[in-house]
Amino acid sequence: MNVLAQKNMKKKKSFREWIKTRKGQQAIIIITFTFIPLLLLFTFTYLPFGKMVEFSFFRMKYTGPRNFIGFKNYLDIFTREDTLNALKLSVYYLIGAIVQLVAALYFATMLSFKTRGGNFFKGAIFFPYLISGIAIGFIFKFFYTRGFVLDSVLQLLGFELENLPYWLKNTAINNWSLVFSSVWRYMGQNMVLFIGAIMSVDVEQYEAAKLDGANKMQQFKYIILPSIKTIVLLNLILAVTGSLSAFEPPYVITKGSNGTATYFVLMDQLAHEGVQKVGLASAMAVVLLFIILIITGFQKMGFKILFNEGDADNGKCKKTLIKSFTKGGK
Amino acid sequence: MTFIQKTNRYLVKILKYFSLILATLIAFIPIVSCINTAMKSKEEYISTTIMELPSKLNFSNFYDAWERANMGRAFMNTSIVLAFVLTGSILIGSMLAYVLSRFVFHGNGFIRLLFLVAALLPGVAMQVPTYKIMVSLGLINSLPGYILVMMGTDVISIYIFIQFFENIPISLDESAIMDGCTYFGVFFRILFPLLKPAIITCMILKGVATYNEYYMAHLYLQRKSLVTVATSLYTFTGPLGNQYNMICAGVLISILPAFLIFVFCQKQIYSGLTSGAVKG
Numbered sequence: 001m002n003v004l005a006q007k008n009m010k011k012k013k014s015f016r017e018w019i020k021t022r023k024g025q026q027a028i029i030i031i032t033f034t035f036i037p038l039l040l041l042f043t044f045t046y047l048p049f050g051k052m053v054e055f056s057f058f059r060m061k062y063t064g065p066r067n068f069i070g071f072k073n074y075l076d077i078f079t080r081e082d083t084l085n086a087l088k089l090s091v092y093y094l095i096g097a098i099v100q101l102v103a104a105l106y107f108a109t110m111l112s113f114k115t116r117g118g119n120f121f122k123g124a125i126f127f128p129y130l131i132s133g134i135a136i137g138f139i140f141k142f143f144y145t146r147g148f149v150l151d152s153v154l155q156l157l158g159f160e161l162e163n164l165p166y167w168l169k170n171t172a173i174n175n176w177s178l179v180f181s182s183v184w185r186y187m188g189q190n191m192v193l194f195i196g197a198i199m200s201v202d203v204e205q206y207e208a209a210k211l212d213g214a215n216k217m218q219q220f221k222y223i224i225l226p227s228i229k230t231i232v233l234l235n236l237i238l239a240v241t242g243s244l245s246a247f248e249p250p251y252v253i254t255k256g257s258n259g260t261a262t263y264f265v266l267m268d269q270l271a272h273e274g275v276q277k278v279g280l281a282s283a284m285a286v287v288l289l290f291i292i293l294i295i296t297g298f299q300k301m302g303f304k305i306l307f308n309e310g311d312a313d314n315g316k317c318k319k320t321l322i323k324s325f326t327k328g329g330k
Numbered sequence: 331m332t333f334i335q336k337t338n339r340y341l342v343k344i345l346k347y348f349s350l351i352l353a354t355l356i357a358f359i360p361i362v363s364c365i366n367t368a369m370k371s372k373e374e375y376i377s378t379t380i381m382e383l384p385s386k387l388n389f390s391n392f393y394d395a396w397e398r399a400n401m402g403r404a405f406m407n408t409s410i411v412l413a414f415v416l417t418g419s420i421l422i423g424s425m426l427a428y429v430l431s432r433f434v435f436h437g438n439g440f441i442r443l444l445f446l447v448a449a450l451l452p453g454v455a456m457q458v459p460t461y462k463i464m465v466s467l468g469l470i471n472s473l474p475g476y477i478l479v480m481m482g483t484d485v486i487s488i489y490i491f492i493q494f495f496e497n498i499p500i501s502l503d504e505s506a507i508m509d510g511c512t513y514f515g516v517f518f519r520i521l522f523p524l525l526k527p528a529i530i531t532c533m534i535l536k537g538v539a540t541y542n543e544y545y546m547a548h549l550y551l552q553r554k555s556l557v558t559v560a561t562s563l564y565t566f567t568g569p570l571g572n573q574y575n576m577i578c579a580g581v582l583i584s585i586l587p588a589f590l591i592f593v594f595c596q597k598q599i600y601s602g603l604t605s606g607a608v609k610g
Contacts, residue, residue: 022507026433029513033425034441037488040422044460044482045448051459062462107353110346123596124354128361130588130599132542132560135581139360142367142574149363152380184356189603196604216342245452251545264454271458278458285455292450 056283061276073283086263093243096179100187108194126188137252140181144168171259178249197228237299241292368578375575395580404562415540416533418481427491428517449485471553487532494528531602559584
């Protein structure tokens with residue numbers, strides 16, 4: 001915009017005249033329409049981000065004096081036992097996310113063929129996505145409590161209560177319990193996305209395939225899968241970054257106790273509880289951000305190699321990526 | 331059709347409906363058991379198992395939960411937040427999208443990149459420095475402060491609007507300009523009314539996200555009078571933590587609005603999600 005202004009000044013037009021030209025009008029609308037969004041973006045995203053990077057080089061609390069300690073915080077992340085364990089927990093969430101994708105793909109395929117009560121099933125499976133994370137926390141605390149919902153259901157199926165584990169305390173199983181609550185919540189949302197993608201396939205293709213005598217398995221393999229591979233792959237990438245930043249289930253259900261503290265939960269605890277290790281928590285956030293950026297970069301390359309797609313499609317992927325990142329109340 | 335093909339077809343059908351019913355049960359059981367428990371009186375809750383139905387429908391838990399968690403106040407606060415956040419996000423998103431999709435200028439690509447990268451920054455992680463900034467701006471414990479943060483971290487609506495603008499022919503703008511319309515006029519009189527579908531999509535996606543947001547609300551709205559529907563549920567942690575008959579009632583109250591919107595706007599929710607992500 002400044003450049004525009006300078007150019008016009010060179011033409012020795014007065015400012016008043018320039019403002020009346022089309023260019024001038026454009027400049028005004030560009031400035032007025034971008035000013036507030038950019039101000040908000042700067043104040044609540046880039047300023048905190050800059051601060052975060054700054055904090056990561058200090059030993060500090062929220063208030064009080066701080067000491068510059070260089071890269072000590074970053075070294076700590078890779079030597080502390082709790083941070084490394086927290087990173088390992090991501091594997092649980094990654095496996096859960098992959099199971100979730102497969103299930104979502106299965107149900108989406110089922111429901112995109114003619115199904116009696118299809119809308120009901122779709123709605124029932126999708127609805128959990130609309131419940132707030134904190135409500136889901138209570139629902140699953142209740143669900144997993146000894147002798148309550150899950151135990152009762154399993155007893156109906158013939159299990160003895162004595163043989164059942166404590167779902168949220170037993171360290172052999174509690175992370176899976178949390179992962180399940182996440183799958184329960186997001187599977188339907190994935191399914192709806194996949195149904196949308198499948199529906200965008202040309203109906204004529206199915207008709208032609210049917211005429212050629214293709215069965216449902218073949219229809220899935222040769223028509224449905226190729227047309228939705230982009231969104232499936234994209235969701236796979238999201239599964240990786242999402243499981244690294246898994247936060248809500250342990251935060252609201254177990255508060256990270258009994259070995260369920262994922263990377264973000266641990267970070268939240270370090271920053272807010274006890275000695276308030278704000279510097280270390282910031283460094284953890286920076287490290288995770290780098291990992292996510294690298295994975296996103298790989299995704300971009302991967303799409304280019306796999307599909308040989310032009311920039312237009314990459315733009316699409318990026319946008320989808322953004323949306324999926326911003327969902328889930330992080 | 332041979333016999334084997336026929337049985338195969340039936341097997342596939344059985345498997346299909348079996349798996350669908352199973353998935354529906356899994357989706358329902360946690361919620362239905364919550365409804366069942368919420369209907370029980372305190373004595374009944376203690377004396378019966380989870381699976382037993384209440385002897386008579388009892389709504390006192392809902393009343394208790396409503397009072398204890400100050401949910402009247404919570405619904406009022408959440409409505410205020412929703413009204414401002416939705417209006418703000420829609421105006422900001424559509425205005426920015428208009429400028430970015432209609433004008434070629436220095437910094438256009440850069441602004442897009444800024445918002446793209448912003449979406450990649452993990453939100454929870456940024457709360458440590460954001461909290462400090464909020465403190466220094468004096469925005470802790472103020473609804474306007476929370477509303478600003480919620481608007482400031484919004485990227486979804488911008489992208490929905492950009493995508494929508496790209497499908498409105500630019501010749502529409504040009505002919506309006508020819509007729510002597512200003513750019514502001516083009517935006518507010520010609521284009522904004524056309525954005526209705528995108529606005530509905532935005533309201534649903536952003537509305538659900540805002541209604542359910544609890545992490546930042548818990549952090550920035552600590553005063554009791556500033557409780558939102560989502561944070562009102564925090565009342566049930568601590569000493570009340572095992573009175574599940576009341577907790578379930580509270581949880582159900584908080585879910586009800588989302589459920590009603592889902593029942594009445596199912597189609598819009600699905601298409602909003604897919605248009606937000608698939609065609610992206």
